[in-house]
Amino acid sequence: MKSLLGEVVYEEFEKAIENEVKTSIRLNPWKKKPNFELKERILWSKNGYFLENRPSFTLDPSFHAGAYYVQEASSMFIDHILQSQKVEKGIFLDLAAAPGGKSTLLSSYLGEEGFLVANEVIQARAQILKENCIKWGLGNILVSNNDPEHFEPLEGFFDLVLVDAPCSGEGMFRKDPQAREEWSTDHVMLCSARQKRIMDRAGALVKAGGYLIYSTCTFNELENEEMIRFLTDEFSYEPVRIPLDPTWQIIESKVETEYGDFFGYRFFPHLVEGEGFFITILKRPENAYSLVPKKMKDFKHRFLKEIGAKEAEQLDSELGIAPNGAYYQLNESYFRIHHNWKNHVDKLSQHLSIKYFGVEIGKKQGKEWIPSPAWALSTLPKNQYNTIELDQEQALTFLRKGELKLLDLEKGWTLVCYQSLPLGWIKNLGNRINNYYPKEWRIRHL
Numbered sequence: 356m357k358s359l360l361g362e363v364v365y366e367e368f369e370k371a372i373e374n375e376v377k378t379s380i381r382l383n384p385w386k387k388k389p390n391f392e393l394k395e396r397i398l399w400s401k402n403g404y405f406l407e408n409r410p411s412f413t414l415d416p417s418f419h420a421g422a423y424y425v426q427e428a429s430s431m432f433i434d435h436i437l438q439s440q441k442v443e444k445g446i447f448l449d450l451a452a453a454p455g456g457k458s459t460l461l462s463s464y465l466g467e468e469g470f471l472v473a474n475e476v477i478q479a480r481a482q483i484l485k486e487n488c489i490k491w492g493l494g495n496i497l498v499s500n501n502d503p504e505h506f507e508p509l510e511g512f513f514d515l516v517l518v519d520a521p522c523s524g525e526g527m528f529r530k531d532p533q534a535r536e537e538w539s540t541d542h543v544m545l546c547s548a549r550q551k552r553i554m555d556r557a558g559a560l561v562k563a564g565g566y567l568i569y570s571t572c573t574f575n576e577l578e579n580e581e582m583i584r585f586l587t588d589e590f591s592y593e594p595v596r597i598p599l600d601p602t603w604q605i606i607e608s609k610v611e612t613e614y615g616d617f618f619g620y621r622f623f624p625h626l627v628e629g630e631g632f633f634i635t636i637l638k639r640p641e642n643a644y645s646l647v648p649k650k651m652k653d654f655k656h657r658f659l660k661e662i663g664a665k666e667a668e669q670l671d672s673e674l675g676i677a678p679n680g681a682y683y684q685l686n687e688s689y690f691r692i693h694h695n696w697k698n699h700v701d702k703l704s705q706h707l708s709i710k711y712f713g714v715e716i717g718k719k720q721g722k723e724w725i726p727s728p729a730w731a732l733s734t735l736p737k738n739q740y741n742t743i744e745l746d747q748e749q750a751l752t753f754l755r756k757g758e759l760k761l762l763d764l765e766k767g768w769t770l771v772c773y774q775s776l777p778l779g780w781i782k783n784l785g786n787r788i789n790n791y792y793p794k795e796w797r798i799r800h801l
């Protein structure tokens with residue numbers, strides 16, 4: 356750090372990492388705003404705000420409704436990159452995605468015009484990623500649980516690939532004392548070697564004219580600038596320079612390579628109200644040559660059944676959804692995606708271990724239709740259902756999967772909402788009210 360910053364500035368850095376980092380959130384632009392005051396916007400992010408203090412997010416039902424994501428400010432710079440480059444919306448990949456901070460940002464950017472593959476190699480973390488993507492609710496994400504190597508047949512498939520790499524975590528020294536304990540030069544070398552393995556695969560997945568974004572939460576050059584050199588040696592990429600407002604105090608780093616000057620951006624804790632961070636973006640030339648995919652292990656989902664176009668139209672009409680869905684059936688459950696992405700999902704399902712995709716609408720059990728919690732949390736309409744507005748206490752009871760005592764509730768299914776934000780389903784059986792909030796999501800420590 357001393358060689359990166361010089362002795363004098365190093366002291367400022369050392370002081371800064373003893374201070375608390377400001378809490379920040381990013382709003383879900385496709386859902387209703389939560390009912391609290393947001394005064395200080397994060398300047399490089401369209402939907403990011405600093406909070407004055409750190410509230411208990413667990414006790415805020417609008418957090419569980421996916422109205423916002425708690426994310427530190429530096430990471431939201433991706434928003435500025437996408438907006439300033441006017442990156443075309445298409446099919447994006449977030450290769451190291453859990454718990455989903457950057458995936459939910461990419462999903463917001465894409466909206467209905469794009470589709471995101473959010474991948475996580477560690478199974479337990481892929482489960483958390485899936486939960487966060489469901490709550491975000493846009494239905495434009497496919498969650499997979501694969502090693503980057505498994506993506507080999509998808510070379511040249513993606514308009515944008517983001518790799519937020521596992522790293523030595525120097526930028527987390529302030530938040531996480533364990534990160535300081537675990538740091539060693541050997542660990543930095545190990546991280547750098549692992550990043551090269553990942554980027555050796557990721558670099559080939561971008562289509563001609565597409566973008567590759569690489570980021571870490573560490574400062575050292577071996578895991579950052581060195582990776583830019585590695586990528587330009589292995590693949591043909593063009594540099595991209597991001598416009599910066601000097602008041603943001605983000606430090607640009609120029610990397611001279613034999614293929615031209617490339618740029619990275621560093622976020623230091625003594626300059627920026629966020630965690631330490633490094634990010635770079637490269638562009639695959641329009642005339643880049645794509646490798647011919649090799650045959651590899653087949654992950655085809657044997658149980659995924661496609662629903663015909665006619666039946667899909669009928670389902671959309673019965674459910675009150677615009678007639679632009681493609682449906683798949685997995686056991687008794689129905690999953691819906693925008694039909695524009697059907698061919699992509701078909702291709703992806705041949706190679707990836709899919710954990711979730713689109714919106715799980717519900718399942719048929721005998722003659723009964725059971726609406727899914729994911730549908731409740733999605734931005735798709737649910738107009739034909741009764742809704743009920745809960746106060747905070749009642750909403751927390753619902754999220755604990757407790758029993759709600761509600762008078763004059765109509766028989767059958769009701770969508771429960773908090774501040775007009777859907778949380779899930781209850782069903783009035785006459786003698787009792789069943790709570791359909793998923794057991795694995797219920798909030799416990801209250």
Ligand SMILES: C[S@@+](CC[C@H](N)C(=O)[O-])C[C@H]1O[C@@H](n2cnc3c(N)ncnc32)[C@H](O)[C@@H]1O
Pocket residue numbers: 430450451452453454455456457458475476477480502503519520521522549553
């Ligand atoms: C920095 S975190 C990603 C954070 C995430 N992008 C977000 O914004 O919420 C890096 C992720 O890489 C995963 N990972 C670890 N080893 C990996 C490997 N060899 N290949 C790909 N991903 C790996 C970790 O499990 C972790 O979830």
